[in-house]
Amino acid sequence: YFAGRQRDASDYFLGKHDLPWWAVMLSIVATETSALTVISVPGIAARTNLTFLQLPFGYLLGRIGVALWLLPGYFTGQQETAYTRLEARFGKETRRLASGVFLSIRALGDSVRVFATAIPLAIVTGWSIPVSVATAVVVTVVYTWAGGLKAVVWVDLLQLGVYLFGALATLWIASQLAGGFGASLARASAAGKLHAIDWRLSLTTPYSLLGGLIGGALLSAASHGTDHMMVQRLLATPSLRDARRAIIGSGVVVIAQFVIFLLVGTLLWAAGADQGVTSGDEIYPRFMVNALPAGVAGLAVAGLLAAAMSTVSSSLNSLASASTHDFYAPLTGRREPRHLLTVGRWFTLVWATVLMGGALSFGGNSQPVVEVALSIASITYGGL
Structure with missing residues (x-):
């Protein structure tokens, strides 16, 4: 349906600037919620406590800052990517440098996310990691290549519903296996698993209130204010007001979502799902295989794939957009809208191959994958 409605590069990459703010808001949430979030955050809660929850409150602060100070600049003039405005102020080389940083960090970070997707898929199906990686990417690239940003956004909404329903179903079943929701939380509280705020004034503690608010705000300001994957969605809304609604609303929804994922991890601990598992990232996937009824297990796995x-899909479309508008068009002088649409689709296939190769390079890593992804992002987001 969407493939037949793509007339030029603007349709393909910016959805004609007429996407509703609430759809963009939920698409932002779905996009930043990868499979590594779904499997790694419950693992953190199962192994530690709820202090990770301090981070999304920082995310909300960062998004408010983006809405107030950065978004107005993106809605001035004709912005093709998040880095178009840099050319007007600092020159072409600065624009290309910023876009190049985005391309590299997005490819690295999303390679980790693709690898995270392969973990539960391999556990459930018995496939090898390479086959699982290829399956996740190939299935996604089909509708991304054909339909562009509009297809990505509307499919995001369906995928968000699937993975949240899977998480809630897991939450309920884990609570019943652990003796009931109330009894499980009482045990968790007695064991210190519901500890959510770390008041220590330390910037080296992984999850403290100070670190969560400052680090979360800075990370979110960079990821949602300078990363083209997020800015691209905001540019697809009809107006600055709609873009502000979308980005601030996404911060509120993300907090609620993290509460769900962390409670899933806490109840997995209460059900004993962390016993005999060496990596926190394996707790949730193995619980799916060993404890969930067949239908619910399939739903939970579908949720992981939906998140991935x-x-x-968002990464592929934004990588293709930046490659086309920030590099190909300026360097070749070819700016015909229909031609750039074709080029953008080819770049989608190129970046799909890059993500598959990058994902396979992260095999054997013992650190929680969500922390690996956040560490990669922190390397260059400060500069952006």
Whole structure:
């Protein structure tokens, strides 16, 4: 349906600037919620406590800052990518440098996310990691290549519903296996698993209130204010007001979503799902295989794949957009809208191959994948 409605590069990459703010808001949430979030955040809660929840409150602060100070500049003039405005102020080389940083960090970070997707897929199906990686990317690239940003956004909404329903179903079943929701939380509280705020004034503690608010705000300001994958969605809304609604609303929804994922991890601990598992990232996937009824297990796995596909599809479209508008068009002088549409689709295939190769390079890593992804982002987001 969407493939037949793509007339030029603007349709393909910016959805004609007429996407509703609430759809963009939920698409932002689905996009930033990859499979690594779904499997790694519950693992953190199962192994530690709820202090990770301090981070999304920082995310909300960062998004408010982006809405107030950065978004007005993006809605001035004709912005093709998040880095178009840099050319007018600092020159072409600065624009290309910023876009190049985005391309490299997005490819690295989303390679980790693709690898995270392969973990539960391999556990459930018995496939090898390479086959699981290829499956996740190939399935996603089909509708991304054909339909562009509009297809990505509307499919994101469906995928968000699938992975949240899977998480809520897991939450309920884990609570019943652990003796009931109330009893599980009482045990968790007695064990210190519901500890959510770390008041220590330390910037080296992984999850403290100070670190969560400052680090979360800075990371979110960079990821949602300078990363083209997020800015691209905001540019697809009809107006600055709609873009502000979308980005601030996404911060509120993300907090609620993290509460769900962390509670899933806490109840997995209460159900004993962390016993005999060496990596926190394996707790949730193995619980799916060993404890969930067949239908619910299939739903939970579908949720993981949905979370992965929403991130990968968004990444592919934004990588292709930046490659086309920030590099190909200026360097070749070819700016015909129909031609750039064709080029953008080819870049989608190129970046799909890059993500598959990058994902395979992260095999054997013992650190929680969500922390690997956040560490990669922190390397260059400060500069952006």
